[in-house]
Amino acid sequence: MSKKSVVLFVLLALVFVSGTAGAEKVTLRYMFWDQNQQEAYAASIDEFMKQNPDIEVVMELAEWGDYWTKLTTGMAARNLPDVFWGHAAYFSAFVARGALLDLKPLIERDNIDTSIYYQSLLDFWSYEGAQYGLAKDWDTIAFFYNKDLFDEAGVPYPTDDWSWNPQDGGEFVRILQQLTFDDQGRNALHPDFDEKRIVQYGLGDLAGSNMQAGWLNFVWMNGGTGVLDKPYGSKLVMNEPECIEVLQFWSDLVNKYHVAPPPEATVAGGSPWDLFTAEKFAVVPQGSWMLTAGRSIEGFSWDVVGMPWGPKGRYSAFNGLAHNIYAHTPHKEEAWRLLKWLEGYESQKIVAQYGCVFPAIESLVDVFLDAYAGRDPENVAVYTEMAENTGIWPMHVNWNEIFDIIQRELDMMLQGFVDAQTAVANIEMQVSHLLQ
Amino acid sequence: MKKPLRLVGEICFYLVIFAILFVYLFPLLWQLSTSLKTMDEVFRGFSLIPKTPLWENYTTALRDFNVGRFLLNTILVAGLITLGQVISCSMAGYAFAKLRFPGRDFIFFLYLGTMMIPATVTLIPSYVIILELGWIDSLQGLIVPFVFGNAFGTFLIRQFLQGVPRDLEEAAEIDGAGYFVIWSRIMIPMAKPALATLAVMTLVSQWNSLVWPLIVTQADKWKVLSVGLAAFRLFRTIQWNTMMAAVVMATLPMIIILFLAQRFFIQGIQFSGLNR
Amino acid sequence: MPPVILGGVIVARKMSPKRKREAVAGYLFITPNLLGFLIFQLVPIVVAILLAFTEWDLINDPIWVGFANYRNLLKEPVFHLSVKKTLYFVVINVPVQSMLALLIAILLNRSIRFQNLIRTLFIVPWVSMAVAVGLTWTWIYNSQFGLLNEILTRVGLDKIPWLAHPDWALISVIVVNIWQFLGFHIIVFLAGLQMIPREVEEAAIVDGATPLTRFFKVTLPLISPVLFYDLIVNVIGTFQAFDLPYAMTGGGPGSATRVYNLYLYQKGFQFLRMGEASAMAVMLFIIIGITTAFFFRVVGRRVNYDLT
Numbered sequence A: 001m002s003k004k005s006v007v008l009f010v011l012l013a014l015v016f017v018s019g020t021a022g023a024e025k026v027t028l029r030y031m032f033w034d035q036n037q038q039e040a041y042a043a044s045i046d047e048f049m050k051q052n053p054d055i056e057v058v059m060e061l062a063e064w065g066d067y068w069t070k071l072t073t074g075m076a077a078r079n080l081p082d083v084f085w086g087h088a089a090y091f092s093a094f095v096a097r098g099a100l101l102d103l104k105p106l107i108e109r110d111n112i113d114t115s116i117y118y119q120s121l122l123d124f125w126s127y128e129g130a131q132y133g134l135a136k137d138w139d140t141i142a143f144f145y146n147k148d149l150f151d152e153a154g155v156p157y158p159t160d161d162w163s164w165n166p167q168d169g170g171e172f173v174r175i176l177q178q179l180t181f182d183d184q185g186r187n188a189l190h191p192d193f194d195e196k197r198i199v200q201y202g203l204g205d206l207a208g209s210n211m212q213a214g215w216l217n218f219v220w221m222n223g224g225t226g227v228l229d230k231p232y233g234s235k236l237v238m239n240e241p242e243c244i245e246v247l248q249f250w251s252d253l254v255n256k257y258h259v260a261p262p263p264e265a266t267v268a269g270g271s272p273w274d275l276f277t278a279e280k281f282a283v284v285p286q287g288s289w290m291l292t293a294g295r296s297i298e299g300f301s302w303d304v305v306g307m308p309w310g311p312k313g314r315y316s317a318f319n320g321l322a323h324n325i326y327a328h329t330p331h332k333e334e335a336w337r338l339l340k341w342l343e344g345y346e347s348q349k350i351v352a353q354y355g356c357v358f359p360a361i362e363s364l365v366d367v368f369l370d371a372y373a374g375r376d377p378e379n380v381a382v383y384t385e386m387a388e389n390t391g392i393w394p395m396h397v398n399w400n401e402i403f404d405i406i407q408r409e410l411d412m413m414l415q416g417f418v419d420a421q422t423a424v425a426n427i428e429m430q431v432s433h434l435l436q
Numbered sequence B: 001m002k003k004p005l006r007l008v009g010e011i012c013f014y015l016v017i018f019a020i021l022f023v024y025l026f027p028l029l030w031q032l033s034t035s036l037k038t039m040d041e042v043f044r045g046f047s048l049i050p051k052t053p054l055w056e057n058y059t060t061a062l063r064d065f066n067v068g069r070f071l072l073n074t075i076l077v078a079g080l081i082t083l084g085q086v087i088s089c090s091m092a093g094y095a096f097a098k099l100r101f102p103g104r105d106f107i108f109f110l111y112l113g114t115m116m117i118p119a120t121v122t123l124i125p126s127y128v129i130i131l132e133l134g135w136i137d138s139l140q141g142l143i144v145p146f147v148f149g150n151a152f153g154t155f156l157i158r159q160f161l162q163g164v165p166r167d168l169e170e171a172a173e174i175d176g177a178g179y180f181v182i183w184s185r186i187m188i189p190m191a192k193p194a195l196a197t198l199a200v201m202t203l204v205s206q207w208n209s210l211v212w213p214l215i216v217t218q219a220d221k222w223k224v225l226s227v228g229l230a231a232f233r234l235f236r237t238i239q240w241n242t243m244m245a246a247v248v249m250a251t252l253p254m255i256i257i258l259f260l261a262q263r264f265f266i267q268g269i270q271f272s273g274l275n276r
Numbered sequence C: 001m002p003p004v005i006l007g008g009v010i011v012a013r014k015m016s017p018k019r020k021r022e023a024v025a026g027y028l029f030i031t032p033n034l035l036g037f038l039i040f041q042l043v044p045i046v047v048a049i050l051l052a053f054t055e056w057d058l059i060n061d062p063i064w065v066g067f068a069n070y071r072n073l074l075k076e077p078v079f080h081l082s083v084k085k086t087l088y089f090v091v092i093n094v095p096v097q098s099m100l101a102l103l104i105a106i107l108l109n110r111s112i113r114f115q116n117l118i119r120t121l122f123i124v125p126w127v128s129m130a131v132a133v134g135l136t137w138t139w140i141y142n143s144q145f146g147l148l149n150e151i152l153t154r155v156g157l158d159k160i161p162w163l164a165h166p167d168w169a170l171i172s173v174i175v176v177n178i179w180q181f182l183g184f185h186i187i188v189f190l191a192g193l194q195m196i197p198r199e200v201e202e203a204a205i206v207d208g209a210t211p212l213t214r215f216f217k218v219t220l221p222l223i224s225p226v227l228f229y230d231l232i233v234n235v236i237g238t239f240q241a242f243d244l245p246y247a248m249t250g251g252g253p254g255s256a257t258r259v260y261n262l263y264l265y266q267k268g269f270q271f272l273r274m275g276e277a278s279a280m281a282v283m284l285f286i287i288i289g290i291t292t293a294f295f296f297r298v299v300g301r302r303v304n305y306d307l308t
Helices: A003-021 A035-051 A064-076 A088-096 A104-109 A119-124 A147-153 A170-178 A211-221 A241-255 A272-277 A288-294 A332-343 A345-353 A362-370 A399-414 A420-435 B002-034 B039-044 B056-064 B067-098 B104-115 B119-132 B139-147 B151-162 B166-174 B179-190 B192-208 B211-216 B225-234 B240-260 B262-274 C002-013 C017-051 C068-075 C077-108 C115-122 C130-141 C147-154 C166-194 C198-206 C211-239 C243-248 C260-270 C274-298
Strands: A026-032 A055-061 A083-086 A141-146 A198-203 A281-287 A302-305 A322-325
Touching (some): A026 A035, A035 A055, A035 A288, A035 A332, A035 A345, A064 A088, A064 C260, A083 A088, A083 A332, A088 A399, A141 A211, A141 A288, A147 A281, A170 A198, A170 A281, A211 A241, A211 A281, A211 A399, A241 A420, A272 A281, A281 A288, A399 A420, A399 C260, A420 C077, B002 C077, B002 C115, B002 C130, B056 B240, B067 B225, B067 B240, B104 B151, B119 B139, B119 B211, B119 C260, B119 C274, B139 C017, B166 B179, B179 B192, B211 B225, B225 B240, B225 C130, B262 C115, B262 C166, B262 C211, C068 C274, C077 C115, C077 C211, C115 C166, C130 C166, C166 C243, C211 C274, C243 C260, C260 C274
Parallel strands (some): A026 A055, A026 A083, A198 A281
Antiparallel strands (some): A083 A322, A141 A281
16 A cells, blocks of 8 residues: 555544544434324433433325334335334234334333233234334224214204113114204104205214224124234134124114215215214214314314113223334334333323323323313313223234225225125134134 | 319318317327316317417426426436437447357347336336435436437337448448447447437337336426326316327427437337237 | 357356456446346346235335135136237237238338338338327217217217227227237238248249139248247237226226236235235236237247248
8 A cells, every 4th residue: 555545544533433423313214194293202302312412313295094104114115214103903914024123122221111011002002922012002982973963853852871782772872863963954763864965963973994983893892802802812703693693783884774884995075084073973982092183173062971782881992102113223222212201100290291192100180181171172081981891903913904905895885885794704714824 | 084084083072081180189180279278268168269369277297296306307307318218228239230259149039038028017126226325316216227329219120220231331440440440430320210210219118108207206396297187086186178288289399309319209109019 | 049158157157367358348348237127127027026014004014824825816817808808808909900010011022112101101100109098088988069979970870989888998908009000010921921022922922823822822821930929029018008098988887897917916006915916917928928829839839930
């Protein structure tokens, strides 16, 4: 090497070293799906960045439908965000492929007190002895209803002891029928009711994809097991008579009682939520996570009511989210610091104050409820009651594929093209090879 | 007496043809019409001519639905691939047609052999290559697999250049021209019609291609029109007028190019459809 | 061909300097093209065949599973469905498209004014992006507000849930496919028709043949090679349909329009089963190969090659 080139080399090396040594910030990608929680989490993350000046967090919002496609293709591209929201339904697909970081060693190293969380929430994120998340929040299902539409129709508000059965629909369907109107102002009980010209529906949001806030709860309330015999089970139990009965009832809501619209691939009027806020739907099943969205409702007053009592009582999906860390992130430590913060007491308190989701830390639930003091919905605490009874939530490493089939077939049933028996038979036939 | 009758027959003939064409192209007219309507008119009006054309749909599509970005990416990707293919295929086509080198016919035979293999077969391995190179969500990832040309283009140029008489080259050789000069000064000008055919065929197929961009891009920043538009289906609320405006912007450029280069399109189709 | 290849190798042994220069130039000129061909065509074909013997999710290391992917696919109901849907697509699309195109081509096959304009107008859908065309038709097919159902209602018929109903969806997509590529085939057939020598037709007219017998006895046999080749290209292309179903229905409702390549895409990139997806790709190649061979054996015999 000549003298000149040595000097040049040293110079270059210096430039390189000084370039990297300048306390470069680590940038973490943070992906989430719920726009309603954006504000609360932005506030929490701002606080985190203040306390951790060496970390920059970039928040990426992807809508629910798009979110899982993005994460799956992200997995295929080996390019996942460092920290992202996990959902029990999709968790196993990620775990099975080794895409999530096991937090157990870190939890033990840092002596994290996990007893502050609901145990059942922590259990969602454990798989074969490893722990892939703590707990971000929990949610249950109840019905939102438009009080003004009830008043206009002269129907008393649903009470917490309202009931339902899959044979004739019971009180539940009777109420919905009185809230469904054709363009002549006749309700669904009227003899001349024209089901081709409905302008207002009693019930909305019945898509096959709406398992969590929809049909699965009713299956449980009818004494059915659900979708799979047990978590990570390999047996499809949708062919139980209790389940088929409910699915047929679900289809009847659309095709027989005409109290709910079919889930068209494209609803001209907008999403179920848009239609509820536009007063086209009187009642919609909603998870507690929609409470924040409900706050922006203007022009009518509304409230929530628990699930109607079915033959076997009432049940609700009890679910919780957690933050997951991408197993191959180059910034494990930083991601873990962020996760610790987000699931920790301080951050959950910030988020609870915004009233967007029930905190996973039991002692903070009242902070959340306080956010609703003096505004709609009055009966918000019903969501905590709904946490009492829940059924077996389906989890499976091939859940993406299984659920893709289930929702496609159920949508066809809801359109009235096949009955529940056939839909379930079609599902069974198509998922059999995925369950082994 | 005979002439007027024939005239009537003629007129009828053209009426039939243009009536068929009108029906045939009606979906595209409907697309254009919807793109200029208000949402209200979209749902209520069934007239082909919008009451008052609403050009805002186009600006909305460009701005709010990211179509501007998609359009730019599409132009860049389709344009660069076309340029690369024309250069690369003209070089290879010249070599296969005019130069003698060992293994030439074998390689060419291999090219022809793989033309029958469905593109799907190479999809996953090509994806893995791009993945390993770290080119997901990048311009390289979109362009590199196609920019070097393909068997079809090489075949087309070769067939054309084989018809060029040898004396032209020989004259140039006597003047001391090298192979590069012969290629650039004689072959390229001679092959202009074939190159134009190749260019328009490549441009259209790349502009419209979906599968590859679909799998190698995730970020909106790198999406091309086909991928960006396909995502419209997943929206729960569809603004048909804005969507049709985006759709018009995706189709119109190629239709304009079609009218500017009719002859080459027809030749391209005849070449691929008649295989000669 | 093989003797020619051998010839090339023999010549390579003893080359003059000039021939050597020519050979070097030849290699240089094909280098970019050949590199692209090797890296993105030849190597992937080999890799695909190998991947088909593995189980691979792109994240963990591939596991060699032998023929398990093929066995599993052959047992899998959704795979059977996708094959069925694709065959249906081919069986409807190809003959209808060919007949319509031939009809229009015959209509246009005379010395007419606006020849260029008419031909060009017919290929407008063909140059239009399939995704865009698909979305346009999705709008036309829309159950509630679409143009087609509006027309049906006005003539007093019931609305049809074109893309929403499993019995209608596939045929609705096929119609769009026929529509989009019709122009391409018209141009091909027109070129074929124009290659028929005028004298042959005129001789038939002199013989007093009716237009119909003239078509079956003269025109059809003479363009049969063109028809035949077009048919094969069409079959191969239709087997690979993807863009329209993807943009219009995403394979739904249910699995009604989940054609082969759509399912392959889902297997690979939605469900991360690269091994099975590769096996599907190889099987598609085999299916296409068998179909083509079948065509050559059964139809190819009747094709009249002498008169072209």
